[in-house]
Structures are given as structure tokens and as C-alpha cells.
Amino acid sequence: MHLHKFEKIWLIFGVGMLIVFLSTVGVSAFYLGNQPPSCLATIDPEKVDETAPFNKPGLKKVEGKDWDYELVFVASAFNYNPGQVQVPKGAKVKVIATTKDVVHGFEIAGTNINMMLEPGYISEIVTTFDKAGEYTLVCNEYCGVGHHMMTSKIEVVE
Numbered sequence: 001m002h003l004h005k006f007e008k009i010w011l012i013f014g015v016g017m018l019i020v021f022l023s024t025v026g027v028s029a030f031y032l033g034n035q036p037p038s039c040l041a042t043i044d045p046e047k048v049d050e051t052a053p054f055n056k057p058g059l060k061k062v063e064g065k066d067w068d069y070e071l072v073f074v075a076s077a078f079n080y081n082p083g084q085v086q087v088p089k090g091a092k093v094k095v096i097a098t099t100k101d102v103v104h105g106f107e108i109a110g111t112n113i114n115m116m117l118e119p120g121y122i123s124e125i126v127t128t129f130d131k132a133g134e135y136t137l138v139c140n141e142y143c144g145v146g147h148h149m150m151t152s153k154i155e156v157v158e
């Protein structure tokens, strides 16, 4: 079988790229342990208030975990609970949030934290607030007539 020079070059390039992509994905998945975020954490949206940790929203110090604090938020039309919270600067914080009714957003303005809260699911993110100051938590998923008033305040203190 005769292959034209350009066909050979193109085949080598194609196979080479395939090897590069598969190696990158392979190293990332099996050596670095990267996984896509999962939606495995579920909750009965009608029993949020009785289900830990959502029965006590707010900041909690935890021991023996990869993070120092857990910050629990419950969203509902049209507010977040807690409506204001203080977080120590530089601490590793796991934000855990869910919604009691419809889909809400969870964006902390001025950071790269941006989650969607869906009824029945728990959204989590681990973060560190490196800069002291006031951060506004806003809902960025239209959820009804009070959507624009749906905010909370996170104060990062020394």
C-alpha cells in the first residue's frame, strides 16, 4: 500500500496527539487522582431543617478533617441562612449548602466561588479566604420575585 507523504505526516500527527491526550488524561486521573465533581450527596428537600448539618446553619470548627471549619448555608426563597457570618482569615473552610425549595445560585462576589444549589442535592466547595473584608453572597439563578434581594454577608476577619 502506498501512502502519500502528507498522509503519513497527518497520520503520525493524529496518532501522536491521541497519545498526548490519553497520557494527559491518564496521568491526571490515575496518578494525580483528579475526578469530576460528583452529585452523590443527596438530601430530602422537605426535611432540610431536621437534617444535619443543615439543622444548624453557620460556621462550625471541625477536628480531624482536611479543613478547619464547615460553613453551612440553607437557601430558600428569598434568603440565605445565616444572613451574615464571620469567617477567620486564612482558615480552610468547607462550604456546604443546599436549598429548601427551588434552584438558587451561590456566588460569593469577588471570589471564584460559584455553585448552583438544587433541591435534593448538597453542594460543597473547599476554600480559603486570604483577604479580610466583606464579601457578598448573591443568588445568580433567577428564583422568583424576590430574587434580586437574596443576599448574605460573609465577613472575613483577622
Ligand SMILES: [Cu+2]
Residues within 6 Å of the ligand: 077, 078, 103, 104, 105, 139, 140, 141, 142, 143, 147, 150
Ligand atoms: Cu435565589
